[in-house]
Amino acid sequence: MTSVFRFAPSPTGLLHLGHAASAAAVWRGAEAAGGRVLLRIEDIDPVRSKPEFAAAIEEDLAWLGFRWDGPVVRQSERLDLYAAAIAKLDAQGLLYPCRLSRTDIAAAAAPDAARDPDGAVRLPLAGARPSDPDGPPARRLRMAKALATLGGDPLTWREEGVGAIEARPELWGDVVLARKETPTSYHLAVVVDDAAQGVTHVVRGRDLYDATAVHRLLQRLLDLPEPAYRHHPLLLAPDGEKLAKRRGSPSLRSLRAEGWSREDVLRAVGAA
Known part of the structure; x- marks a missing residue:
């Protein structure tokens, strides 16, 4: 191949x-x-x-x-492809609408609130209230329920030159999979496109290393193939x-x- x-x-x-x-x-x-x-x-x-x-x-x-x-x-x-993936996840009860902005989340977070690998406060977060409750919602993944669908099976990715890496998508919390202004997010779009285009090798910067855990979870949830990964050092x-x-x-x-x-x-x- x-x-x-x-x-x-x-x-x-x-x-x-x-x-x-x-x-x-x-x-x-x-x-x-x-x-x-x-x-x-x-x-x-x-x-x-x-x-x-x-x-x-x-x-x-x-x-x-x-x-x-x-x-x-x-x-x-390719927005129709992403909308179809969102519909598939929604049919499994894995998504929920969320109108919280980053400012809303930060305002409700305690100083020691759990944060994702990018430094943002993770959801779910008790006490957060949207500043615009009537605005268009984003769609977030119910992370705990998504992980439960794996049935305890280990989630890993193959890092070239290293081997199997344990994927820990729970560190990201309830990630956004469809934004308010478009029916997708980076995480969803890249896994859908990589599968649709037959990508076998993903070579990208080390700054996306941790995000691979979310991508592997989405590949499992959407029954998509797993490419090999290599994350090179940043300049x-x-x-x-x-x-x-x-x-x-x-x-x-x-x-x-x-x-x-x-x-x-x-x-x-x-x-x-």
């Missing part, structure tokens, strides 16, 4: 060196496996996603010499923080304007 990898950036800004490092890891992994690479644009955020950023992603990858197989897939064109800024669009990390385009070549970029990310 041909190995299938994917590179799946969000068009919420221009690509930076961290993206180049991740792309290089994906394409080098596919090359070593004799596999294919798919390009997926994860544009489910209707506010921050911009078509000009999506176009820039394709241009920057082509400039770096990375080629992909088949047409580019855009998540904004860090001089201050030790990860490169990020929101922190104003230099874009590949700005570096190119300064005279950087393709080889300079690949050398900077350790892929030359």
Whole structure:
């Protein structure tokens, strides 16, 4: 069977060196496996996603010499697939509507409230009240009930070069699977798309390591295949923080304007 990898950036800004490092890891992994690479644009955020950023992603990858197989897939064109997955989970009684904002949750949380791996206060949380009780609800997973459906079977994922890793989705609490403004979330969309596209290998940054536990749970609940995972180290800024669009990390385009070549970029990310 041909190995299938994917590179799946969000068009919420221009690509930076961290993206180049991740792309290089994906394409080098596919090359070593004799596999294919798919390009997926994860544009489910209707506010921050911009078509000009999506176009820039394709241009920057082509400039770096990375080629992909088949047409580019855009998540904004696949909302029906996510809605079907939500309906399947809802039919199992695994979802509930929630109108709590992050501010509502933070206001009701004690200083020692349990937090998820991203640092957000976990739900369920006693005493939290929505500031907009009539607003559109998000859909959250009933984590305890979801875990009970596994019947005690161990939940793991296969980390390449390491082996089986124990998945602990309970650390995330009742995660959002459909947001107020769109019928999906990152967690749901990626597992649905990976399965639909036949992805066999997920290569991504270490910052998504803990989220793999949620993804493995959703794969079990939705009867989806399990890919192999590899989480590569992040490229860090001089201050030790990860490169990020929101922190104003230099874009590949700005570096190119300064005279950087393709080889300079690949050398900077350790892929030359």
